[in-house]
Amino acid sequence: MLSLNPDDLTAPSPPSSFPAPRIILCTTHISCIFCPPGDSNIIPTLRRQEKPQSVWLLDNACRWVEADLLLAHCISCHADYYPDCVTYRDGGNKRRQRLDMAPQYLRISRHGIWADRRIASLQENALNRFHGGWSNFADWINDSTGARRNLTHRQSQRLFMEHFSRRLLLFxxxxxxxxxxxxxxxxxxxxxxxxxxxxxxxxxGAAMSHGCVDCTHLKRYHSDLIADGVVLGDELNVAGVPPEANTNELPDIPADPAADQLPPLQQQQAAGEGMPRGYTRLAVMDGKTIGCVTHSYLNLKCALDICEGPLVNYKDGRFCDGHSNLRDICGIIPCGRPVRQPGALTCDDLLHIDWQRKYDNRFSWMSFPGVQRVIRRQQADGENSGETGPALRIELGALGETPGNQVVHSFRAKTTYWLQTVHSPQVLAILDRIWAEYPESKPSFIAYDDACSLLRHIVTQDSDSTWLLTTKFIVDAWHYIGHRATDILCRLWCNPAPTNGSQPDLILVAQDDNGSTHQTRAFNTETAEQLNSWLSGFEPQLRQMSDVNYDFFVHVLMMIYAECVQKQVEKKDLGLSEEFWAEATGV
Known part of the structure; x- marks a missing residue:
């Protein structure tokens, strides 16, 4: 009746008569991190450098508020302490900066714009859950708040870089x-x-020490399969695949010299009672091409034909970093004169200006069906015989005595047609690089769709390679069914789950509803495909990035994916227990 909640009869708080206090942005340090202790073992304390500076802050409720920025200063070494970093002079008297790894506020603009760190956490969740980039996140913040002050795309990108720089360095x-x-x-x-x-x-580094029940098992021996009542099959068959795929009617294949260089498989003797059993770990590897269509894609590069450098600006840039000075030079090569005004592509030569205008308008008079008709006509006339796909040859007027199709210019970035052609030497170099600092963490098995070619390369090029002593290379089950018919080395050495008991570590024994025992694959060799599928959701963002942003973004994605996997392991209790390690190592 009186609009009171009978379950909560506490007196309501009256509205405050005082405005909310302004937020103060300052460092959490109270003493200098560079200066050694002085007299009485006292570390020099920091001093306020100047009066508070008024700045704008995007707070944790996504509201723009005014705040006070306080800078601290060390009078001994002249280091300046900001809320998110520390600047100091190095041995060469140059100003350097160290990042505060756990700041509450991050500067996102040089013009006094800051953001609460929890806004960056929102941005990270948007990236992970909705594949939203920094531009979309800025638009979402602005649309949701409706404030007069907007978060710009540049500020959102800066927030992304500041937040994930700290996350990556810690990770x-x-x-x-x-x-x-x-x-x-x-x-x-x-x-x-x-x-x-x-x-x-x-x-x-976390991946090298990762272990869960899906990738790490106790060591198994041939005697374990016999004790489980397994009915052994043929060495060429694969456990866990449909019966029709396991056919013994395979064509005869000539002997492979590489296969003869490999030592024969030997069954390990089971550990004695009370002895450590050991464990087996498998890693899965695959390739991924971002922006690909049937494993191929067009990549933008510097506008100069002789340069393969990546663009500085993938939005509307033309040159790599090494040739960025050519932006102020006429785009007609080899004119060499300066452009007529900032942003122009040619000098003040009227012939160059007119030819560039015709180049820019080369499609303006044609509809899409018209372009298709011209392509079909040129293909019928054999004019595009050297092209890898449909192409339109534009007929432009001559520039002086130079035919239009022979004019060299830098009006737009060039494109390069790439194919996913990673060969065994490159794959081996990648493996060597990954485990260079972690030789003791090499897995017992590596599953790869072309493991047979990789193994053949290792055997023929470096028969003393440590990979042959530490790791067995297997082909995933889906590819092996096709490989075994044409590759003798793959048939004998790369079976992902042979049913003859030669690789007991790759086999588990399951019992069906009728009580019959069956062999199943011990590991999921398709996990790399799951990662590739997840990465495909970020393809539109990665396709137009510079090389620096691309590397940074991929590092971020790998970190997020690794953390998500670890959370799933903990949530489903898939971690390796103390009992597992006690049985595996005896410790």
Whole structure:
């Protein structure tokens, strides 16, 4: 009757008569991290450098509020302490910067714009759950809040880089040694972080120590299969595949010299009672091409024919970093004169201006059906015989005495047609790089769709390779069915689950409803395909990135995926128990 909740009769709080206090942004340090203790073992304390500076803050409720920024200063070494970093002078008297790895606030613009770290957590969740990039996240924040002040795409990208720079450095255990130039821009920061954790690749240290019941099993022996009542089959058959796929009617194949160099398989004797049993670990490997259509894609590169460098700006850029100075030079090669005005593509030569105008308008008069008709006509006339696919040869007017199709220009970035042609030497180099610092963590088995070719390369090129002593290479079940008919080495050495008991580590024994025992595959060799499927959701974002942003973004995705896998392991209680390690190692 009085609009009171009978379960909660506490007096309501009256509205506050005072405005909410302004948020203060400052460092959490109270003493200098660089200066050694002085007299009486006292570390120099920090001093406020100047009066508070008024800044804008996107708080944890996605509201724009004004806040006060306080900077701290060490009077001994002249280091400056910001809420999210520390700047100092190095031995060469240059200003350097160390990141605070757990700040509450992050600076996202040089013009006094900050964001609460929890906004970055929202951005990370949007990336993981909805595959939303920094541009989409900024639009979502602006649409949701309806505030007059907007989060720009650049600020959202800076928030992404600041947040994930710290996450990646901590994840790769590079946080204590990392430093970069003071107050770097977004590109410089991502470039410095990439240099610390891996350029054109990297290794997740956590993956080397990962273990769960899906990838790590207790060591099994031939005697275990016999004790379980397994009916052994043929060495060429694969456990867990339909019966019609397990046919013994295979064509005769000539002997393979590489197979003769491999030592014969020997059954290990079971460990004695009370002795450590040991364990087996399997890793799955596969390739992934981002932006591919049937394993091929077009990649943008520098506008110069002689250069294969990546673009600095993939949105509307034309040159790589090494040739960026050519932006102010006439795009007609080899003119060499400066452009007539900033942003122009040609000099003030009227012939060059007119030819560029015709080039820009080369499609304006044609509809899409018209383009298709011209392509069909040119193909019928044999004009595109050297092309890999349908192509349109544009007929432009001559420039002076040079025919239109022979004019060399840099009006747009060039494209390169790539194929996924990774060969065994490259794959071996990747494996060597991954396990270079973790030789003791090499897996017992590596599943790869072309493991037979990789094994043949190792045997023929380096028969003393440690890979032959530590790891067996197997082909995943789906590819093996086709390989065994044409490859004798694959038939004998790369079976993912042979039913003859020669590889008991790859076999588990299951019992059906009728009480009959059957052999099943011990490992899921298709896990790499699951990762590839997940990565495909980020393909639109990765396709148009610069090389630095691409590497940084892939590092972020690998970290997020590894953490998601670990959470699933913990949620489903799939971790390796103390009893497992006691039986495996005796400790």
């Amino acid at each position: 790769h255990e590079k946080d204590t040694d990392f430093s970069c130039g003071a107050h770097p821009n977004t590109h410089s920061l991502s470039e410095a972080v990439r240099a610390a954790i891996g350029v054109n690749g990297g290794v997740l």
